[in-house]
Amino acid sequence: xSHILITGANRGIGARLAELYTATGDTVTATAxxxxxYAALDVTQPASVQALASAMEGQSLDLLICNAGIYPDKGxxxxxxxxxxxxxxxxxxxxxGVFLTVQAFLxxxxxxxxxxxxxxxxxxxxxTRAPGGSYIYRSSKAAALNLARNLAADLAPEGVAVGAxxxxxxxxxxxxxxxxxxxxxxxxxxxxxxxxxxxxTTGCFRTWDGRDxxx
Numbered sequence: 245x246s247h248i249l250i251t252g253a254n255r256g257i258g259a260r261l262a263e264l265y266t267a268t269g270d271t272v273t274a275t276a277x278x279x280x281x282y283a284a285l286d287v288t289q290p291a292s293v294q295a296l297a298s299a300m301e302g303q304s305l306d307l308l309i310c311n312a313g314i315y316p317d318k319g320x321x322x323x324x325x326x327x328x329x330x331x332x333x334x335x336x337x338x339x340x341g342v343f344l345t346v347q348a349f350l351x352x353x354x355x356x357x358x359x360x361x362x363x364x365x366x367x368x369x370x371x372t373r374a375p376g377g378s379y380i381y382r383s384s385k386a387a388a389l390n391l392a393r394n395l396a397a398d399l400a401p402e403g404v405a406v407g408a409x410x411x412x413x414x415x416x417x418x419x420x421x422x423x424x425x426x427x428x429x430x431x432x433x434x435x436x437x438x439x440x441x442x443x444x445t446t447g448c449f450r451t452w453d454g455r456d457x458x459x
Contacts, residue, residue, distance in 0.1 A: 247305050247356075249273040251287055251345060252312030257364070257411055260431035261309060273300070275312075287312050287341030288333075297348035305352035307438060310342045310363045310388075317380040331380050338384035342391060353404055360441050361399075362434075363392040365408040365449070372458045389449060389459065396447035405446040409434055412452040425452075 248265050252258040253274035262274040275285035275296065283299075286292040314337045320326050342363055353359035367373055369385030392408035399406055412430045433452035441448070449457045 245270050246307060247271040247273070247303065248307045248309065249275065249305055249349065250309045250311055251275050251285060251341075254279050254282055257427055257430055257434070258309075258311040260427045261311070261434065264431055264435060285345075287345055288336040290344055293341075293344045293348045297352070300349075300352055302355075303352050304355035305349055305359065306356045307360045307362065308346065308349055308353060309438070310345055310361070312341060313338045313364060313384075315378075315381045317378055320377075320380075322377075322379075326379055334380045334384045335387070338381075339387045339391060342388055346395060350404075354402060358442075359404045360438065361392075361395065361404060361406045362438050362441065363388055363395075363406065363408045364411055365389040365392065367410045367451070367457060370410075370449075370458055392449075393447050393459075400443060400446055403443065405441050405443050407437070407441045407445065407447075408449045409437060410449070410451045410457050 248270055250258050250262050250272065253262045254276035258274075262272050265272045273283050274281070276282035277286045278284065283296055284292065285296050314334055316330050316334060317326055346361055353361070365388045366381075366385040368378060368382045369387075369389045371386070389408050392406050396406035411434055412425045430452050433454070437450050437452065437454065449459055451457050
């Protein structure tokens, strides 16, 4: 059995991932900014990240799933929208928060025999998809994808595999009612992809349904 830490596990894909891993007998540290039954973790607050990492000092972590993310710029207009604070808040969660979490939990990951980091990006961060709009979210997910690739290069000699993943267009609060798949289908597919992640495939960008996605 494995020890898995999931950020943003109180709703959507993160919550379903936590349910599925728990059901198979894995040890799951499900985190959220607040709420009973969750380990407190606000990825935008360095002190919060360090506090949880310190509380888990000496533990082994097999899989870190960086799932926490926000998409605040739906419907923003190019002429008057996308305020500076929205950019700052989004990058604090979707990019800086990912890096700080990885950085803080490296000691626990290195105690595992086959440590893995899964970073939830999006096809909206791919250079091959640029239909316009959602500038903040697209930019932050592109940055998360770039972060995953560079972490993969630096951590391969340490034995840590890193992958980036497109979870699909999912019917969640973030994805909206028009999504193509439901949460269960996305989570089940992602788990299969996380299982396939290894040092041989580190640096990959994969879809929930088993395809390589162009960067």
